[in-house]
Amino acid sequence: MNSRVTLGLAGLLLVGALIAGYWGLTLSRQPVAEAVAAPAVTPPAPVAQAPVPQEDTTRQPVVVLVNDIAPFVQITAADVTLEKLRTAPPGSLTRLDQAIGRTPWRALAAGTWLNDESFEAGSKLARMIRPNERALAVAVDDVINAGGQLTPGDYVDVLLFLRMDTNNLESSAQLVIPALRVLGVGEQLGLTNDGQPASPARSNEEKIRQEQMRASARSVLLAVPEQLLSRLMLAAQSGVLRLAVRSADEQRLSRYWAGDSDSAASLANANRELLQFSQLAMTTPAKPVVTSKAPASRKPGVEVIRGNQITQQTP
Template sequence: MNSRVTMGLAGLFLVGAIIAGYWGLVLSRQPSPEPVAQPAFVPTTPTAQALAPVDDLTRQPVVVLLHDVPPFVAITAADVVLEKLRIAPAGSLTRLDQAIGRMPWRALTAGSWLNDESFEAGGRLARMIHSNERALAVAVDEVINAGGQLTPGDYVDVLLFLRMDSNNLQSSAQLVVPALRVLGVGEQLGLTNDGQPSSPALSNDEKRNQNQLRASARTVLLAVPEQLMSRLMLATQAGVLRLAVRSVDEKRLAHYWAGERDSSANLASANRELIQFSQLAMTTPPKPVATVASRKWSVEVIRGNEITQTP
């Protein structure tokens, strides 16, 4: 190869090496790009969520008891809480200031919602009957108690059997009072007029024991219309009672005596079907009139040795 060509190529390579080295030096002196700051991840905690709650407009506030409150003790702020319910009970309190400082007349249990009736006087039984009713206890045994199957809330017919005796000339069985509501069996009571349970919530063991006591109960509480109180009271003393349970399919039994339209007709029908006898009529049977034989008086007449009688 020609020496001149060789020298030209060597010079060309030298110039290229110088240019590459200069370019590499320039690039090494340029500042490195700053890293982009990533947003810090802040974990969401229940506390952070509680600071900004979202109100559910479909729920309504209701005042609920946190602790048991004994009677005649004022309710404090620590005893109540405001719960949001989808359906608020009728008449329930909606603000804490409506309950704080008020004094109940009876014991209130934790978990129950409050209304104005929670602070009115009257025991459990008095809040289970209406103004035209009276609560009357009837002594029962396993037979009268429908085999121990009666439950508060049932409706029963009161039947009476009378044996024949000197005051009752013939045996009779009749319906004394129909469609009476069972308020309680033994120590087990039903619901109050506002739909709340009259007794505090029970555990499973307590419910089992209460069911056993209900089966062997010796008393049944009945809601009796005021105008029929004396009749039922006399019937309990006159003869043997039976309680006949009525079907739940009779949906109008709750208005049998309290309804404005039918109660008077039902009362007239009960009075018309009642067999009148001395015990319920509060009268004694008529005494037989004693017949006194009339006594004839005569005058004895003596004529010589002849004696005659003249009227």
């Protein structure tokens, strides 16, 4: 009886062991099966799109040089570029095809914006004067050059000192021409008519060199009205010149010789200031009055009339 009970219990234990082993095996395989059956899908991250650049309508294209251009050298596509400027210079070129293939008459530096005047003939000095002006150089020293302080863009009065000699009975000092614009001092030039520097300094060293040469200059370029050229030439050869600098607070100096009416009035005022030098006043000297000889005095006598004959008889 005991052996049968023992066998029964052993069978039950065996069946329980099999069931427990199967259950454990099933539980151990279930996570793998679920992972294979239903893999976790990660949604893709949204791709950030680059913002589309919007054109700034407040800026305007301007053709600018990227290379230095020598005179009489044709401009190529590699020499120019378009830059957007908030304020475009008046008359500037706005398309590359307006500059490519054209040939300038003068040297153009890199960074220069181009316009039609960039391709016109004429030196830097010729583009600094107005149509009714002439550029004339005057020899100066430290005294005439206002102690080396003259700067392009200043306005000066040209004074003349005449010493007493056989042709000039007494010494005199007079104003020859007022309000002449200084175009350049030595090698340093001022601004052209389009407002660009005629001789820009590329570096601080070059700027210092220009200032030193300006202070020791021996010539000054003046913008002289055409009708006053001969006057200034005569003054330069007749006596000692002085250049008197005028105040920058005078607001109408740039228009002093502009316009026919203004020029005539200014010339008349200048003529009234001239002393003892009729040639500078551009007037011909007065011709001497030639007096006719007095008729010979008649001798006292008696006039005798006989018919149609008249005779003079002395008593």
